[in-house]
Amino acid sequence: MNNNSSALLSVEHVSKRFAGLQAVGGDDGLTFAVDKGAFIGLIGPNGAGKSTTFNLLSGVLATDTGRVCFDGRDITAAQSHKCAACGIGRTFQTPRVFESLSVIDNVLVGADSAGERLLGALGRSWRVRESETIEQARLALERVGLGSYSDDPVTDLSGGELRMLEVARQLVREPKLLLLDEPTAGVHPGLQERLAELLLNLHRSGMTLLVVEHNLRFLLALADRVLVMSQGQLLAEGAPSEIRSNPAVISAYLGDDHAV
Ligand SMILES: Nc1ncnc2c1ncn2[C@@H]1O[C@H](COP(=O)(O)OP(=O)(O)O)[C@@H](O)[C@H]1O
Numbered sequence: 001m002n003n004n005s006s007a008l009l010s011v012e013h014v015s016k017r018f019a020g021l022q023a024v025g026g027d028d029g030l031t032f033a034v035d036k037g038a039f040i041g042l043i044g045p046n047g048a049g050k051s052t053t054f055n056l057l058s059g060v061l062a063t064d065t066g067r068v069c070f071d072g073r074d075i076t077a078a079q080s081h082k083c084a085a086c087g088i089g090r091t092f093q094t095p096r097v098f099e100s101l102s103v104i105d106n107v108l109v110g111a112d113s114a115g116e117r118l119l120g121a122l123g124r125s126w127r128v129r130e131s132e133t134i135e136q137a138r139l140a141l142e143r144v145g146l147g148s149y150s151d152d153p154v155t156d157l158s159g160g161e162l163r164m165l166e167v168a169r170q171l172v173r174e175p176k177l178l179l180l181d182e183p184t185a186g187v188h189p190g191l192q193e194r195l196a197e198l199l200l201n202l203h204r205s206g207m208t209l210l211v212v213e214h215n216l217r218f219l220l221a222l223a224d225r226v227l228v229m230s231q232g233q234l235l236a237e238g239a240p241s242e243i244r245s246n247p248a249v250i251s252a253y254l255g256d257d258h259a260v
């Protein structure tokens with residue numbers, strides 16, 4: 001039981017199996033807490049269970065055991081639209097785009113308070129959006145460095161730019177907790193710098209961040225605390241400097257080609 005009163009998110013003994021394979025949990029389930037306003041890095045080798053953890057926290061998957069509390073509510077059984085409405089924003093490891101829509105319309109899909117519902121996007125009423133929402137979407141695109149592409153077809157964007165679009169889509173909702181799954185993958189260095197600046201600004205503005213990242217150099221320079229997962233369990237937790245020199249962490253990464 002985690003009684004940390006300053007926690008925005010608390011994950012208690014959570015587990016998930018896929019066809020008998022334990023993806024998240026281990027013997028006692030996964031337990032950790034994220035304080036309000038924290039910038040937490042979540043790292044671990046491929047297959048450690050990081051993306052599955054995000055899926056459990058954002059209601060994309062149901063937990064097998066344990067409890068998830070967010071902002072004073074038990075959201076263990078909440079589905080994704082409910083988690084989004086509660087203030088949890090997340091991006092996916094593989095960006096999700098609607099190919100027939102423009103860049104800004106793809107952001108507006110995420111701005112829909114009904115969550116991932118597409119009916120509004122495909123219906124005629126789509127264009128009659130409140131100008132305030134459209135303005136917010138433009139602002140979000142500017143913040144991630146895609147301002148000049150707003151009206152272009154989304155298919156014109158590169159893979160890295162699509163990742164930034166995913167971030168913009170979440171920003172419009174002004175989530176209390178933002179979960180980013182490998183935001184730098186395929187993103188060119190210029191945009192990565194912009195992303196780092198953006199994450200620091202969001203952190204300074206009080207947003208709580210939980211970021212999965214393979215680029216440890218990028219993440220350890222930004223996060224104030226790091227959780228390390230291995231085989232579905234928490235292997236270590238600490239400040240970036242502690243994590244860099246933790247022998248268990250180094251050993252979990254051996255054979256992995258990502259330098260700390
Ligand atoms: N939908 C799924 N069905 C079956 N197995 C899955 C599914 N999603 C993830 N897994 C398995 O769960 C484990 C953890 O995966 P994942 O959470 O994607 O790891 P990470 O994001 O840390 O690389 C892996 O063994 C993966 O193959």
Ligand SMILES: [Mg+2]
Nearest residue numbers: 050051052093
């Ligand atoms: Mg993953």
